[in-house]
Amino acid sequence: MINRLNDINDLTSAQIERLIALAEDILADRAKYQDILNHRTLATLFFEPSTRTRLSFEAAMLELGGNVIGFADPNSSSATKGESVADTIRTVACYSDIIVMRHPKEGAPLAAALRSPIPIINAGDGGHHHPTQTLADLFTIRREKGRFDGLCIGLCGDLKFGRTVHSLIHAMSRYDNVRFILISPEELRAPDYILEGALGGPNAAYRETDSLESVMPELDVLYMTRVQRERFFNEADYVRLKDSYILTRRMLERAKDSLSILHPLPRVNEIAVEVDDDPRACYFKQTYYGKIIRKALLAAMLGVCE
Numbered sequence: 001m002i003n004r005l006n007d008i009n010d011l012t013s014a015q016i017e018r019l020i021a022l023a024e025d026i027l028a029d030r031a032k033y034q035d036i037l038n039h040r041t042l043a044t045l046f047f048e049p050s051t052r053t054r055l056s057f058e059a060a061m062l063e064l065g066g067n068v069i070g071f072a073d074p075n076s077s078s079a080t081k082g083e084s085v086a087d088t089i090r091t092v093a094c095y096s097d098i099i100v101m102r103h104p105k106e107g108a109p110l111a112a113a114l115r116s117p118i119p120i121i122n123a124g125d126g127g128h129h130h131p132t133q134t135l136a137d138l139f140t141i142r143r144e145k146g147r148f149d150g151l152c153i154g155l156c157g158d159l160k161f162g163r164t165v166h167s168l169i170h171a172m173s174r175y176d177n178v179r180f181i182l183i184s185p186e187e188l189r190a191p192d193y194i195l196e197g198a199l200g201g202p203n204a205a206y207r208e209t210d211s212l213e214s215v216m217p218e219l220d221v222l223y224m225t226r227v228q229r230e231r232f233f234n235e236a237d238y239v240r241l242k243d244s245y246i247l248t249r250r251m252l253e254r255a256k257d258s259l260s261i262l263h264p265l266p267r268v269n270e271i272a273v274e275v276d277d278d279p280r281a282c283y284f285k286q287t288y289y290g291k292i293i294r295k296a297l298l299a300a301m302l303g304v305c306e
């Protein structure tokens with residue numbers, strides 16, 4: 001049973017495999033699962049904006065027969081009156097069975113989970129972790145590639161603030177012979193704690209570059225990310241860096257036919273709209289798979305499925 005999901009490292013590889021297997025079964029037979037969370041309630045507490053994560057969790061819960069409460073804007077909650085996150089969690093736990101929480105402060109969902117009588121899922125905390133996006137990414141990679149081992153994955157864009165990148169590196173570095181190519185401007189390099197921690201092992205070779213075009217022919221997976229405007233202290237730095245990479249159809253001419261292009265979305269400018277029609281573009285499928293794997297996660301964390 002999974003009691004808490006703060007960081008992708010809260011899940012063993014065996015648990016990830018079981019979630020993927022359950023998600024496959026949910027994809028194959030939606031009707032079989034339509035009532036399994038009857039009379040259960042999910043609370044979505046979003047202290048920071050979201051489209052995909054919040055709505056996919058809510059759709060997932062409703063499609064499993066459950067109920068949803070929550071807020072999408074903390075300004076409509078008693079947080080504006082000075083209520084602490086801990087008190088908010090203890091209150092919401094009186095009305096629900098499981099909480100999904102996004103917060104701009106790194107560590108806030110973990111601190112909440114330590115005080116919570118019910119399970120809490122981290123839906124993104126600052127530039128730190130986003131484990132359910134990683135489950136969506138892993139499910140997409142598995143469906144597209146059929147494996148995790150032996151892939152060359154390029155991570156491109158804002159590797160400093162991009163929490164989805166940090167969580168995905170942690171997850172993929174568990175598998176054999178994965179090669180990471182970290183593509184970013186110098187100012188947006190992945191933090192040292194990621195490079196020295198997750199990528200320090202013998203199975204996770206990596207190199208850094210600022211040139212997407214030069215590494216394109218090597219890639220099996222290209223994971224594009226937006227520059228995270230909301231994490232910058234200085235607007236001028238954001239404006240200087242925001243268009244560092246724009247993936248175009250022309251740039252893909254040198255890529256493998258089997259390349260899979262992922263992006264956690266939202267996209268700003270980093271993938272030209274003309275790429276959406278390329279059969280290698282997987283990012284909207286990835287969004288759909290995010291709902292399916294979140295259905296599997298809710299069912300597993302509420303003890304209804306293995």
Ligand code: CP
Pocket residue numbers: 049050051052053054124133264265266
């Ligand atoms: N990928 C992702 O977390 O999207 P949202 O910010 O829209 O939830």
